[in-house]
Amino acid sequence: MMRRVLLTAAKIPAIRNLSVRLPPIRRMVDRFVAGETPEAALDAVARIAATGRVATIDHLGEDTTTQAAALAATDANLRLISLIAERGLAEVAELSLKASAIGQALPGGHALAQENAERIIAAAHEAGTRVTIDMEDHTTTDATLALVQELREEFPDTGTVLQAMLHRTPSDAERWAHPGSRIRLCKGAYNEPASVAHTDKRAINASYVACLHRLIDGGAHPMVATHDPALIQAALDLLAEAGRPADSYEFQMLYGIRPTEQQRLADAGHTVRVYVPYGTDWYGYFMRRLAEKPANLALLGRALIGRG
DSSP: OHHHHHHHHTTOHHHHHHHTTOHHHHHHHHHHOOOSSHHHHHHHHHHHHTTTOEEEEEEOOOOOOSHHHHHHHHHHHHHHHHHHHHTTOTTTEEEEEEGGGGTTTSTTHHHHHHHHHHHHHHHHHHHTOOEEEEOOSGGGHHHHHHHHHHHHHHOTTOEEEEETTBTTHHHHHHHHOSTTOEEEEEOOOSOOOTTTBOOSHHHHHHHHHHHHHHHHHTTOEEEEEOOOHHHHHHHHHHHHHTTOOGGGOEEEEETTSOHHHHHHHHHTTOOEEEEEEESSOOHHHHHHHHHHOHHHHHHHHHHHHHHO
């Protein structure tokens, strides 16, 4: 119930406007967000790379409502790519990109998002890195997968995301499980209705394992995005059973969450990619992190009480 309350609050402008002005919340955001500038994000990436891990960087922002905002988001990603190249971080830093940030939800948004994504991906390739198109709530799944399918015609290493909580995902995993297909598999962080998504943790975990099994069997490059110890162990078992070499998969975890486990997996020889968000539009992302784990909400409560 609390998860649904938080995810609903993430969509209410009045709550957002109040929350972003509270210093305790801003301080807690620093745990999950690497800063407001690309330079701050790349400083975080450099620290991550020094420990043997790698990164994917997300310029925060979604649900843009104007073409000007979509162009600004595109330009921000192009600047980020330029800075990655300047700092020699292309081998350790990729990009994550939300289609809604670059215009997907606008009138004529598919063509606009495709044009902007192609500019970003082409620049990333020129710099020696690549891009994963993030997934958002279930209403955008078909449009996002269609966009990725078109982008892969020219840029076949473009990654995308499947969310295990959705009822449709096992069939999507079957469709996208082919050699070279880079798929980030996560549980899903959006407030989805029971008509389209599992709401029970056990059902979500069972779906996750089934989808991962399909991706591995189909020869895809799975990006195992989870902090759940049971799912991490299940993934390790499935990968070992399939005889997968270390360069044919990776684990992905969020910046600021379970860093000790991230390091344990990296030290064991697995590729661990840290999802590093940055920017000023952090509210929606932050609320989803609170909703994922009650302990995060407890930290916020202590911060607010301390302020009082």
